[in-house]
Amino acid sequence: MPSSTKERILDSTAELFRRQGYTGTGMKQIAAEARAPFGSVYHFFPGGKEELGAEVIRTSGRMYMQLFAVIAGEHRDAVQAVGAFFAGAGQTLRETEYADACPIATVALEVASTNDTLREATADVFAQWIAGATEYFVFAGVERARAREVAFAMLSLLEGAFIFCRAMRSTEPMELAGESAVALVRAALEAS
Amino acid sequence: MPSSTKERILDSTAELFRRQGYTGTGMKQIAAEARAPFGSVYHFFPGGKEELGAEVIRTSGRMYMQLFAVIAGEHRDAVQAVGAFFAGAGQTLRETEYADACPIATVALEVASTNDTLREATADVFAQWIAGATEYFVFAGVERARAREVAFAMLSLLEGAFIFCRAMRSTEPMELAGESAVALVRAALEAS
DNA sequence: AAGAAAATTGATAGATCGTTCTAGAGAAGC
DNA sequence: GCTTCTCTAGAACGATCTATCAATTTTCTT
Numbered sequence: 001m002p003s004s005t006k007e008r009i010l011d012s013t014a015e016l017f018r019r020q021g022y023t024g025t026g027m028k029q030i031a032a033e034a035r036a037p038f039g040s041v042y043h044f045f046p047g048g049k050e051e052l053g054a055e056v057i058r059t060s061g062r063m064y065m066q067l068f069a070v071i072a073g074e075h076r077d078a079v080q081a082v083g084a085f086f087a088g089a090g091q092t093l094r095e096t097e098y099a100d101a102c103p104i105a106t107v108a109l110e111v112a113s114t115n116d117t118l119r120e121a122t123a124d125v126f127a128q129w130i131a132g133a134t135e136y137f138v139f140a141g142v143e144r145a146r147a148r149e150v151a152f153a154m155l156s157l158l159e160g161a162f163i164f165c166r167a168m169r170s171t172e173p174m175e176l177a178g179e180s181a182v183a184l185v186r187a188a189l190e191a192s
Numbered sequence: 193m194p195s196s197t198k199e200r201i202l203d204s205t206a207e208l209f210r211r212q213g214y215t216g217t218g219m220k221q222i223a224a225e226a227r228a229p230f231g232s233v234y235h236f237f238p239g240g241k242e243e244l245g246a247e248v249i250r251t252s253g254r255m256y257m258q259l260f261a262v263i264a265g266e267h268r269d270a271v272q273a274v275g276a277f278f279a280g281a282g283q284t285l286r287e288t289e290y291a292d293a294c295p296i297a298t299v300a301l302e303v304a305s306t307n308d309t310l311r312e313a314t315a316d317v318f319a320q321w322i323a324g325a326t327e328y329f330v331f332a333g334v335e336r337a338r339a340r341e342v343a344f345a346m347l348s349l350l351e352g353a354f355i356f357c358r359a360m361r362s363t364e365p366m367e368l369a370g371e372s373a374v375a376l377v378r379a380a381l382e383a384s
Numbered sequence: 385a386a387g388a389a390a391a392t393t394g395a396t397a398g399a400t401c402g403t404t405c406t407a408g409a410g411a412a413g414c
Numbered sequence: 415g416c417t418t419c420t421c422t423a424g425a426a427c428g429a430t431c432t433a434t435c436a437a438t439t440t441t442c443t444t
Contacts, residue, residue, distance in 0.1 A: 005421080018307040024215040027402060037422045042403075044421090049402065099305045105355055109298040112358035113211040113291045122359040130356075152356070152365050153372035159355050160348025162298055164322075166304035168312040173344050180345035180376055186377070197392090219432060231393040231435095240433065401430065409422070411431070414415105 006044045008034040013056045019099050021106040022053055022118070054109065054121045060103035066134055078140040082154060082185050086178025089153060089158065090171040098169055101162035118165030142188045150188045154181045198236045200226040205248045211291050213298040214245055214310070245299065246313045252295035253317030257324055272331040274346060274377050278370025281350060282363040289362055293354040321347060334380045342380045346373045 003011075012034035016025040027049055031038040045052040068085060075081040092100050108122035133151035138144055157177040164173035195203075204226035208217040219241060223230040237244040260277060267273035284292050300314035325343035330336055349369040356365035 019212065021215060023213060024302060024306065026400075028400085037424080039405095039423050040421065050255045074382040097305075106298075108355055108359045109301060110213045110216060113289075114216065119359060121363075123361070126356055126359055149368045149371060152353070153349065154371075156349045156352025156356065156365065156369045157345065158348075158352065160302040160351035160353075161344070162343070163300055163351050164318055164348065166298045166364040167311060167318055169311075169315070173348065176341045177348045179341060180348075183371055183379070184375065185381075218430075220430080229393050230395095232391095234433070235392060385444100387442105387444085389440105389442075391438100393436105393438075394437105395435095395437100397432105397433080397434075402428100404427080405425090407423085407425105409420100411418100411420085413418080 005034070005036050005040050009036050009041055009044060009052070010056055010059060012101060013052055014060050016105055017053075017056060017060075017107050018101065022110045050115070050117055053111075053118050057104050057107060057118065057121040057125060061122075061128065064103055065129055068129075068132070072136060078137060078189065079182055079186050083178055083182050085175055086158065086161075086181060089162070090165070090174040090178070093162075093165050093171055093174065100165045101166055102159055105159055105162060107131065126155075137185070137188065141192050143192055146188050146191065150184055153184050157181045197226070197232050201228050201233055201236060201244070202248060202251060205244055206252050206295060209245070209248060209252075209299050210293065210295055214302045233256050242307070242309055245303075245310050249296050249299060249310065249313040249317060253320065257321055258296055260321075260324070264328060270329060270381065271374055271378050273369060275374050278350065278353075278366055278373060281354070282357070282366040282370070285354075285357050285363055285366065290358045293358055294351055297351055297354060318347075329377070329380065332381065333384050335384055338380050338383065342376055345376050349373045 002102070007029060009122060013025070013030050016033060027041055028038065030052075031041050032190035034041075038111055041052070042048065045055070071085050071088060072078075072081045089101075104122055104125060107118065108126075110121065111118040113119075130151050133154060134144070134148045137150050142150060157180060161174045165171055178180035201222065205217070205222050208222060208225060219233055220230065222244075223233050226233075233244070237247070263277050263280060264270075264273045267276055281293075287358065296314055296317060299310065300318075303310040303314065305311075322340070322343050325346060326336070326340045329339035329342050334342060349372060353369035354368045357363055
């Protein structure tokens with residue numbers, strides 16, 4: 001599996017975006033990190049940094065949704081799945097020195113008021129996450145409107161906890177957010 | 193009240209950080225926005241961008257905590273106060289075209305893995321927010337450990353909802369997060 | 385009023401940014 | 415063999431970045 005140059009560029013960019021954000025990451029640094037010739041970056045992404053950024057956002061978003069799907073498939077009920085999802089997020093944070101959190105949150109905040117193309121890319125990803133999580137809770141037996149509320153709550157808790165964990169270098173926020181998320185899911189299931 | 197040059201620099205920097213983040217904001221732009229001579233920026237902040245950033249983070253953090261205190265003082269019980277806090281956040285987002293959200297979240301994510309001085313500044317601010325909110329819920333009658341959990345949940349919901357609202361250009365995430373926060377506070381109060 | 389000290393200022397420096405461009409290497413098709 | 419296309423490679427460009435510093439203005443002291 002000799003990972004193609006384009007794949008290496010996408011992977012490296014995704015990692016650099018997570019750690020340094022969009023404006024904090026340079027094209028030269030991307031080429032160096034991916035061990036790719038500088039010219040190749042513009043060969044594969046003629047649209048430059050913006051095109052590369054948009055593709056990284058969308059592919060990262062897809063991968064993260066698959067991660068939730070995998071964890072959901074490993075657990076019988078929604079309460080356990082959500083608990084495991086937060087526990088996994090906390091563990092990943094610890095293992096990566098609080099670098100690997102949400103793949104696109106930093107970029108999303110950076111570009112929200114400065115670059116409409118990239119803002120739309122992040123909005124599309126988020127909309128898909130919400131839709132996917134909503135369907136999951138509907139399938140688990142929660143009424144649709146309530147399921148959407150729980151989906152937003154779960155993902156908001158997750159994103160917010162990422163911010164606190166990375167800043168404070170502690171997984172306590174993620175653990176407590178996980179408990180709150182579990183409580184909300186349980187209440188929603190009992191209401192139906 | 194002829195707002196001093198230093199104050200204007202701090203205010204303008206805070207606003208630019210909210211909209212563009214730390215790396216996305218230049219010293220030249222700060223001077224221009226504050227209508228301050230460029231040299232004055234380095235006169236008042238000899239430590240350069242890092243010193244200016246640290247001071248902006250700490251003053252913005254203080255101001256945002258005061259905002260919560262004001263809203264808390266305007267409402268009798270905690271449930272109503274939390275509801276009003278989220279409603280106010282949503283209204284501000286709409287009024288500012290989704291620019292004025294958390295004053296330091298963008299910077300916090302940007303610097304978490306790249307600048308330990310600024311990371312510590314954001315961590316200090318967050319710790320004070322959590323401590324303040326915890327005391328508030330304790331005073332409202334929630335058992336201490338539970339109060340800390342609710343404080344983390346409320347602020348995580350808020351921060352996460354900010355991300356979604358800004359990206360999706362909608363206040364729906366904030367409204368739903370507010371409902372979830374209210375539900376969590378109500379449950380905590382009933383448990384005691 | 386005069387001179388010293390402090391505060392303020394914008395031009396400038398050196399590095400790095402995203403991007404463009406030309407040139408060459410290697411494989412596939414005719 | 416020759417052409418064509420994809421990919422590699424890095425030099426060069428103008429703009430912009432953070433930071434410095436000598437010059438100027440303002441304030442204070444005598």
